[in-house]
Amino acid sequence: MTGFLPGYGISQQKMVSYQVAGACEMCRDRIEEVSLKTIGVKSAFWNIKTGKLSLEISNDRFNEEELHKNLAFAGHDTEKAIAPDDIYESLPACCHYRDPENPHKKEMDVQGTKSSFLLRGKVAQLTGKGKQEGLPGANIIWLENGQGASSGMDGSFEIEKKNENDWLVISYIGFRSDTLLIDTEMDELIEIVLIPDNYLETVEIRHRRRATEISAIDPIKTFKITERELHKAACCNLSESFETNPSIDVSFSDAVTGARIIEMLGLAGKYVQITRELIPEIRGLSAIQGLTYTPGPWIEGIQMNMGTGSVVNGFESMTGQINVELRKPEQSDLLYLNLFGSKEGRMEANLNLSHDIIPIMSTGLLLHGNLLQKPSDHNKDGFADNPTGTQLIAVNRWKLFTEKGLEGQFGIKATILDKMSGQTAFLNDEPGNQHWGATMKTNRFEAWLKTGKVLRNEPLASIGFQLAGVSHTQSNLFGERNYDGKQQSLFANLIYQSVLGSEKHGFKTGLSFLWDLIDENVAGTNYTRNEWIPGTYFEYTFLPNDHFSLVAGLRADLHNNYGFLFNPRLNIRYAPTEQTTIRFAGGKGNRTASIFAENIGHFASSRQFLILNVRPGLPYGLEIEESWNFGMNLTQTFRIAGKDLILSADGYHTRFENQVIVDLENPRLVRFYNLEGKSFSNSLQFQAEF
Numbered sequence: 001m002t003g004f005l006p007g008y009g010i011s012q013q014k015m016v017s018y019q020v021a022g023a024c025e026m027c028r029d030r031i032e033e034v035s036l037k038t039i040g041v042k043s044a045f046w047n048i049k050t051g052k053l054s055l056e057i058s059n060d061r062f063n064e065e066e067l068h069k070n071l072a073f074a075g076h077d078t079e080k081a082i083a084p085d086d087i088y089e090s091l092p093a094c095c096h097y098r099d100p101e102n103p104h105k106k107e108m109d110v111q112g113t114k115s116s117f118l119l120r121g122k123v124a125q126l127t128g129k130g131k132q133e134g135l136p137g138a139n140i141i142w143l144e145n146g147q148g149a150s151s152g153m154d155g156s157f158e159i160e161k162k163n164e165n166d167w168l169v170i171s172y173i174g175f176r177s178d179t180l181l182i183d184t185e186m187d188e189l190i191e192i193v194l195i196p197d198n199y200l201e202t203v204e205i206r207h208r209r210r211a212t213e214i215s216a217i218d219p220i221k222t223f224k225i226t227e228r229e230l231h232k233a234a235c236c237n238l239s240e241s242f243e244t245n246p247s248i249d250v251s252f253s254d255a256v257t258g259a260r261i262i263e264m265l266g267l268a269g270k271y272v273q274i275t276r277e278l279i280p281e282i283r284g285l286s287a288i289q290g291l292t293y294t295p296g297p298w299i300e301g302i303q304m305n306m307g308t309g310s311v312v313n314g315f316e317s318m319t320g321q322i323n324v325e326l327r328k329p330e331q332s333d334l335l336y337l338n339l340f341g342s343k344e345g346r347m348e349a350n351l352n353l354s355h356d357i358i359p360i361m362s363t364g365l366l367l368h369g370n371l372l373q374k375p376s377d378h379n380k381d382g383f384a385d386n387p388t389g390t391q392l393i394a395v396n397r398w399k400l401f402t403e404k405g406l407e408g409q410f411g412i413k414a415t416i417l418d419k420m421s422g423q424t425a426f427l428n429d430e431p432g433n434q435h436w437g438a439t440m441k442t443n444r445f446e447a448w449l450k451t452g453k454v455l456r457n458e459p460l461a462s463i464g465f466q467l468a469g470v471s472h473t474q475s476n477l478f479g480e481r482n483y484d485g486k487q488q489s490l491f492a493n494l495i496y497q498s499v500l501g502s503e504k505h506g507f508k509t510g511l512s513f514l515w516d517l518i519d520e521n522v523a524g525t526n527y528t529r530n531e532w533i534p535g536t537y538f539e540y541t542f543l544p545n546d547h548f549s550l551v552a553g554l555r556a557d558l559h560n561n562y563g564f565l566f567n568p569r570l571n572i573r574y575a576p577t578e579q580t581t582i583r584f585a586g587g588k589g590n591r592t593a594s595i596f597a598e599n600i601g602h603f604a605s606s607r608q609f610l611i612l613n614v615r616p617g618l619p620y621g622l623e624i625e626e627s628w629n630f631g632m633n634l635t636q637t638f639r640i641a642g643k644d645l646i647l648s649a650d651g652y653h654t655r656f657e658n659q660v661i662v663d664l665e666n667p668r669l670v671r672f673y674n675l676e677g678k679s680f681s682n683s684l685q686f687q688a689e690f
Contacts, residue, residue, distance in 0.1 A: 014056075020078050023095055039066065047166060069081055074087070075091045123194065134154040134156070167181060238296070267654060275324070277325055278323055280316070283489075285472050289600075297336070297350040298352070302325070304320065306650065307631050312539055314512065316589060346370065352365070374388070387421040388419070394413065421438045443474075444473070461497065461499070462496075465494050466493040484520070493510060504543050531560060533559050533565075552569070571585050582634055586629065588629075593620070608669055633648065634649045635648045645689070648686070
């Protein structure tokens with residue numbers, strides 16, 4: 001249940017609980033989501049059987065009155081606040097907890113009548129050889145009422161769990177206590193490994209959650225990759241974070257650039273829209289190398305969906321969407337330090353700092369640096385296995401929360417790379433001028449602003465605004481061939497969200513603007529892209545009950561080079577039972593191909609670049625890429641020995657109306673041209689998780 005985490009953390013948290021009225025799974029999602037948006041709340045769990053909301057909070061930031069007010073305005077009665085009648089009535093029928101005839105409420109009441117069950121487990125320590133050894137006489141106590149038990153000679157224990165019990169505290173002299181959230185009836189033996197007192201400076205609170213979660217009620221099948229999943233792989237940056245996820249394939253593009261590339265639904269990662277906290281990030285000149293611009297220790301979580309997804313965040317998703325959440329200053333440790341070194345000579349450091357300026361404002365600083373000076377050549381071919389050089393990345397962000405429902409954040413990011421690759425003689429600066437080498441330098445600066453406000457006169461309505469800018473400069477030399485580029489980008493998105501009559505009918509609408517100015521020089525030839533794309537969108541959500549949900553959206557964008565772009569998207573979910581979920585997804589996407597940045601590895605060869613059938617006035621003389629994507633998913637859950645066995649089957653078809661082809665048939669050429677004929681991809685995936 002507990003273990004070692006890299007780095008060192010300082011925090012001041014405690015646990016509290018309140019009674020909150022609700023009736024179903026949808027209520028639980030809403031209650032937990034509203035709670036997590038309250039200042040000072042680190043984690044939230046609502047027990048559907050008992051109606052108890054358990055929170056992990058920050059002592060100096062949490063406002064109890066604000067929590068009860070937020071829950072009431074979301075439609076849920078608490079022990080200190082009553083939801084307004086009009087807001088309560090707007091909830092879906094399954095959420096009407098005041099209705100004694102509500103079948104969901106009746107089921108919850110029946111479940112709540114089961115007063116207790118027997119929880120079994122074992123308390124152990126790790127020996128010097130890494131084996132578990134039982135701890136006899138450990139104290140196992142329920143935090144709520146102090147009732148408890150002691151472990152036997154082999155560390156095993158049995159303790160009765162009643163409805164009012166959620167938090168289990170395990171302690172032993174000379175060891176740090178562990179506090180666990182026991183949220184469901186558990187038939188299997190739970191194992192708790194305590195850490196010696198001199199190992200950690202804080203008590204860690206753990207909750208058994210899946211490393212990768214999928215919401216059962218979201219119409220769009222979204223994988224939520226948690227920190228637990230990220231810890232399975234020693235990921236130094238975002239490109240290495242998908243190695244344990246079966247839906248994404250990861251590989252190296254080449255040893256010269258050292259870049260990892262991803263694939264989804266059998267197609268290259270360039271067709272996946274990658275955002276940072278819902279703001280487009282990896283695109284244009286950063287199409288390949290951009291995955292290395294986010295260090296692993298900065299990542300709080302990743303959301304990923306296959307298919308075109310939502311229209312709110314743009315039109316560029318064609319096979320999927322990946323959203324990366326960074327560590328939040330209001331929820332992060334005050335200090336986190338991570339150091340890494342290898343026998344290959346690679347050194348890396350990560351420093352995360354957070355500070356509360358005032359109760360409603362916090363700031364965070366994320367610093368990363370890595371250095372590799374000594375080239376390695378394990379296969380003795382005279383060429384380095386990986387690029388050498390330095391990488392420096394820094395993020396400073398500020399977040400504001402007010403009691404009047406206004407939230408905002410501002411951040412800046414700087415990325416500086418200086419890499420070299422090629423023959424080891426070139427990297428070691430040996431005498432002679434016949435050694436082949438490559439140098440890659442990048443200076444990238446980003447700034448963003450996000451604001452949002454819940455409208456007081458419309459409790460279920462909110463308005464948000466996103467603004468982001470990028471300045472990217474890169475200088476590359478591959479042998480005697482140069483590839484240089486400059487990119488200036490601006491993204492703006494205004495979002496209004498509300499309901500139509502009741503919470504069953506929700507919608508999002510807004511205006512967006514995207515500008516890209518990209519200048520590239522390839523071996524003395526200049527290419528310029530200047531794209532202006534204003535757009536608008538509307539997305540409707542229908543949630544009549546727990547069994548069916550629908551999201552339908554339409555985007556209309558006006559491209560200064562390609563004209564009007566229309567992108568409809570539809571996502572449907574049907575759950576005939578609580579254990580079975582069927583989803584359908586369909587939609588269209590567009591993107592401008594960044595042909596040189598996306599094929600940077602070919603500059604290391606002797607191939608010449610050639611664009612065929614050039615159309616004057618278009619970026620690179622090529623038409624925009626356009627595709628349709630359709631897919632279905634079936635998820636079935638079985639309960640076996642107290643655990644969930646989840647079986648999932650996904651099938652997707654991607655058909656291109658227009659595609660930019662990268663033709664490598666000629667060993668001396670890299671040819672680019674628009675599709676003439678058919679191009680499609682079929683993907684079928686089966687997955688079992690236990």
